[in-house]
Structures are given as structure tokens and as C-alpha cells.
Amino acid sequence: MRDELPSVSRGQVQSVQLHADDGQVEVRLVELNGRWLASADAPDGPTLGYGRTSFEALWNALTPYEPVIGDLLATMPAIGRDGEGS
Numbered sequence: 001m002r003d004e005l006p007s008v009s010r011g012q013v014q015s016v017q018l019h020a021d022d023g024q025v026e027v028r029l030v031e032l033n034g035r036w037l038a039s040a041d042a043p044d045g046p047t048l049g050y051g052r053t054s055f056e057a058l059w060n061a062l063t064p065y066e067p068v069i070g071d072l073l074a075t076m077p078a079i080g081r082d083g084e085g086s
Contacts, residue, residue: 018075019075021071025062025065027058029054035050035051036057038058047062047064
């Protein structure tokens with residue numbers, strides 16, 4: 001069961017750690033003007049992703065982790081204000 005995160009206020013950055021068998025990834029999410037922006041710490045430096053949902057933004061930011069993106073996203077807690085994350 002995923003833990004609920006407090007609701008995210010517009011423009012407030014939310015930090016989350018995602019986990020897979022090979023380790024963990026620190027990501028940050030923010031909602032701006034109805035879109036989500038995600039930043040993930042990747043081996044070659046931070047990567048960015050954006051989308052209509054936090055899930056879509058994270059998927060795009062996690063491209064360097066392609067083999068385990070599904071495992072990482074499975075550990076994403078619910079994000080307030082984003083119906084797709086619950």
C-alpha cells in the first residue's frame with residue numbers, strides 16, 4: 001500500500017524517493033499552470049520530464065532508468081491534486 005503525501009500546493013516542490021531492486025532515485029515534482037514538471041537524479045546529472053499528470057512527468061524524467069522505470073513508479077506515493085497518482 002502506498003503512503004499518502006500531503007496535498008501539493010501549486011508551485012510547491014515535492015521530493016520523493018523511488019525504489020527498485022538496484023537502488024533508489026530522488027525525484028522532485030512541482031505543478032505549474034496545470035502541468036507537472038519532474039526532475040530525477042540520474043547518473044549523468046539531473047533529467048527533466050513534464051506532463052499533464054505527475055506520473056507522466058516522472059515517466060519522462062526517468063528515461064535513463066528505462067529497464068526499471070515500472071519498478072520505480074510502482075513505489076510512487078499518491079500525490080495530492082493529481083487524480084492519477086492516487
